[in-house]
Amino acid sequence: MRHLSFSYGTHEVLKDIDLDIYKGDYLAIIGPNGGGKTTLMKLLLGLLTPTAGEIRIFGKSVLEARRQIGYLPQYINFNMDMPINVSDIVLQGRLTPEKLFYSRKDRDIATAKMEQMRIIHLKHRKIRELSGGQRQRVLLARALAKEPRILILDEPTASIDPDGQKEIYALLKSLPQTKIIVSHDIQVLFEGVNRVAHVNKQLYLHDNIDTTFKRKEGHFCEMELLDYIKSHSCSN
């Protein structure tokens, strides 16, 4: 991203953002509610167009690179009355505009992703019958069924109980893709990320978080971390 800015009408939400993301990165994007995190992800996905500046992904435009990105949106409106089951939802990850039918290979990939996300035993269940954590793992399996090179996860653990959160973080950590995870919860920094960006209209990057934040007996000191983030935050 180079000199990226975005406004909704006259409301400037992101200002002059420069960021490089490298292959294999696990980047956490943290910041307050309304800071522009979701907007930044939508720009990466080509769902919004920058007011100024540009984004290149694998040297291409975001629209050309879109197929290489798996996305877990922050809000999903499921029609809970729909008779669709877990395996149907995961299979949707194999859909492309040209494709009308699922092949044997599509079904095999969907099965493999359900196994990987530990939801294979739920494959005939309806979405309304699942817990929040199980639902998120279904959506992760759907994103993975696309076989993306990049995963974008917008608040994947919000409204999930602590055990469910641990499980999602452990699964994410095991995935080899380049990952961008958005959270307003700094717990994410303790879950295996290698870089952190703080977004509140402007972006502050903290490379190499092991040395940026002091470790005490192998753990980050949460208070120092909060102070650090606060002192680097945008004042307006």
Ligand SMILES: Nc1ncnc2c1ncn2[C@@H]1O[C@H](COP(=O)(O)OP(=O)(O)O)[C@@H](O)[C@H]1O
């Ligand atoms: N569709 C929209 N139209 C107008 N303003 C919006 C829209 N979506 C978000 N905003 C505003 O943009 C700002 C950033 O929102 P968002 O990117 O969702 O922040 P975050 O994900 O960090 O909570 C907020 O002030 C929000 O109210």
Ligand SMILES: [Mg+2]
């Ligand atoms: Mg958001």
